[in-house]
Amino acid sequence: MGLVLVTGGAGFIGSAVVRALRARGDAVRVFDALRTGGERAHLAGLELELVVGDIRDEGAVCAAMDGVDACLHLAAESHVSRSLGDPRGFIGVNVDGTAAVLAAARRVGLPRLLHMSTDEVFGAAPPGVAFGVGDRHRPGNPYAASKAAAEALIWAWRHSFDLPVAMVRTTNNYGPRQHAEKAIPCWVRMAVEQGVVVIHGDGSPTRDWLAVEDCAAGLLAALDHFEPGAVDHLAGRDPRSNRAVAEAVAALCGGAPVRCGPARPGQDAAYALDDRASRARLGWAPCTNFAEGLAATVVWHAARCARR
Numbered sequence: 001m002g003l004v005l006v007t008g009g010a011g012f013i014g015s016a017v018v019r020a021l022r023a024r025g026d027a028v029r030v031f032d033a034l035r036t037g038g039e040r041a042h043l044a045g046l047e048l049e050l051v052v053g054d055i056r057d058e059g060a061v062c063a064a065m066d067g068v069d070a071c072l073h074l075a076a077e078s079h080v081s082r083s084l085g086d087p088r089g090f091i092g093v094n095v096d097g098t099a100a101v102l103a104a105a106r107r108v109g110l111p112r113l114l115h116m117s118t119d120e121v122f123g124a125a126p127p128g129v130a131f132g133v134g135d136r137h138r139p140g141n142p143y144a145a146s147k148a149a150a151e152a153l154i155w156a157w158r159h160s161f162d163l164p165v166a167m168v169r170t171t172n173n174y175g176p177r178q179h180a181e182k183a184i185p186c187w188v189r190m191a192v193e194q195g196v197v198v199i200h201g202d203g204s205p206t207r208d209w210l211a212v213e214d215c216a217a218g219l220l221a222a223l224d225h226f227e228p229g230a231v232d233h234l235a236g237r238d239p240r241s242n243r244a245v246a247e248a249v250a251a252l253c254g255g256a257p258v259r260c261g262p263a264r265p266g267q268d269a270a271y272a273l274d275d276r277a278s279r280a281r282l283g284w285a286p287c288t289n290f291a292e293g294l295a296a297t298v299v300w301h302a303a304r305c306a307r308r
């Protein structure tokens, strides 16, 4: 592949992508502001170049794109709960930042830009519905709205400037190196440190879970099968209620009780992506068993709690 630039490469999914790229011998440059979710430690032991910078700085992104064959754009503010308290901060990074990445890609003549988006742009999936790649956006929280707006910019640059850009949307990832405030790490910490897991509301919302290593493999497949204008979905096809996942986490942590707390505003009942066409196009399917993947994830996050 040559040299791959990964924005947000020090984050949860980005560091899994970087690991997968390095494992197959690709040269990697990470561009990351080391904000929420991003840590140098996530890249420990990996041979790569780390550029610390902000995606809103078009000149810095241009410089980071020098000599690059492809860019995976993952950098974002990604925590829904934080977006409720700082919607405009999220719009600044996720929308203006994506505009700067697009402008830089155009300026340097980047050969391939693969943008990372989310199932949340569609809003709540009615029972039995999994959204297709062209379905209408109905984002239900400021994070989701900022990602939907970023998608609009992607297609505007593709249409107006013929930019070689494609996009992947995925469902909820789980695994090591996720920020401590996200759901599963947070439930592990509560179980380990407080002996009780408190969930938002009754825990009935369902999420479709995908191991981060499987997501990384899907992103590499999308890069290898890059087609300008392509949109791919990566799904776990493994929907579970938040309560069921919290109970599984609590059981793995020694059987802490699970209690209901206040509901979180802006929470959608379910997210779901139809990924049948992408699995066929990319020759990709997740291979991690949820029970095993969750057990390994809980061990990793419990060890991080012990280190703090």
Ligand SMILES: NC(=O)c1ccc[n+]([C@@H]2O[C@H](COP(=O)([O-])OP(=O)(O)OC[C@H]3O[C@@H](n4cnc5c(N)ncnc54)[C@H](O)[C@@H]3O)[C@@H](O)[C@H]2O)c1
Pocket: 007, 008, 009, 010, 011, 012, 013, 014, 031, 032, 033, 034, 035, 036, 037, 038, 039, 053, 054, 055, 056, 073, 074, 075, 076, 077, 078, 079, 093, 097, 116, 117, 118, 119, 147, 169, 170, 171, 172, 173, 174, 178, 179
């Ligand atoms: N985690 C999921 O389940 C999930 C699901 C679907 C889509 N996504 C998308 O995948 C991408 C990565 O998500 P994640 O879960 O790894 O998030 P994360 O918060 O762990 O990582 C985001 C990374 O972006 C960096 N970053 C933030 N603002 C920046 C800025 N202004 N300039 C440069 N870098 C900046 C952070 O430092 C961090 O390393 C995001 O685009 C997110 O919207 C995530």
